[in-house]
């Protein structure tokens with residue numbers, strides 16, 4: 001039940017964002033995220049954005065694996 | 069790093085499904101692992117991924133990976149399933165909205181699915197916000213949201229209640245049976261029934277709570293923890309980090325899933341949660357009552373509390389005959405050790421809750437043939 005999927009915010013209208021999730025466009029509520037911005041990657045769960053994706057950290061994790 | 073990782077635009081999923089990376093981490097785990105250890109993952113979504121990607125069998129034989137009470141559907145007390153079934157059967161005028169996984173969970177006598185087939189107005193929602201849509205569409209009809217879920221989900225329900233209040237909705241209420249995971253982990257450790265060397269902590273719960281919420285496992289119980297993501301590379305890297313800690317004799321809380329999880333979590337979501345809910349004692353299926361492990365709606369939002377709006381007396385707490393979910397949820401047995409597994413109990417005809425949702429341990433074992 002804790003499944004959540006990353007996507008990219010395309011546009012923001014009030015408390016709702018249009019988000020590209022795996023090629024399709026979904027709407028999600030932004031009430032749980034501080035300062036959401038268009039263009040950023042976020043995590044969507046049950047119709048809400050629950051956190052943003054830290055893309056720098058994502059890169060770091062991948063390079064860490066490369067160096068193992 | 070392989071080139072293919074950079075060829076495509078990142079979507080934060082595919083990069084963590086790369087076979088080459090998974091194989092390399094697996095080799096590393098085999099290279100450093102000498103101790104006999106038991107690791108528990110405590111999130112149903114992890115349970116599902118572990119089985120789906122065959123991770124359990126790819127690890128060295130000295131590493132045992134077991135599943136804990138991480139499926140919110142499975143840990144909802146049978147008395148609570150019974151009372152919501154009783155409620156829908158006695159309140160045909162109320163629309164009940166709930167998450168899909170709840171529909172087939174066996175209570176003591178019946179399921180919500182069966183009640184729906186018998187005419188009850190039960191609707192499956194993807195988001196708790198759908199309940200607001202139902203309430204707005206039909207203002208003369210009472211809508212009750214039957215909400216379960218851990219810290220990943222409870223802030224979405226809290227936000228829904230706040231939105232409903234702002235909208236001045238009068239016909240929506242919530243039966244909130246949310247559970248908090250850290251008190252359950254403490255109860256599990258204190259029960260002494262099982263020896264666990266380290267934990268893979270739930271990635272999306274800790275996205276909200278922050279990894280600090282689990283730090284007590286490392287500090288007080290000397291059990292190292294790694295918060296991991298859900299893709300195979302995430303899980304394997306999480307296991308590697310955990311094995312490394314155990315081999316080096318360390319017990320820290322580390323974050324593999326650093327693209328999402330921070331030590332202090334999502335402050336805004338925590339605030340929304342605390343605006344609406346306050347901790348209370350809660351009954352876990354198969355485990356019993358755990359102090360401070362549930363959430364109840366605060367006075368300021370009492371108008372949205374289904375327990376105050378309706379009489380919803382607790383149902384009986386009777387488990388299906390022969391079902392060993394209690395032991396499965398505590399990690400004491402693996403599903404194939406239950407006499408009903410795969411014979412009387414299958415995902416098509418589940419006897420116990422652990423066989424229902426794809427995140428239930430029994431369902432995950434069955435579906436992926438115990439891999």
Ligand code: SF4
Pocket residue numbers: 390391392393394396403406407408409410413414418419420421422423430
């Ligand atoms: S296999 Fe079925 S009956 Fe046995 S513990 Fe799992 S859910 Fe319960």
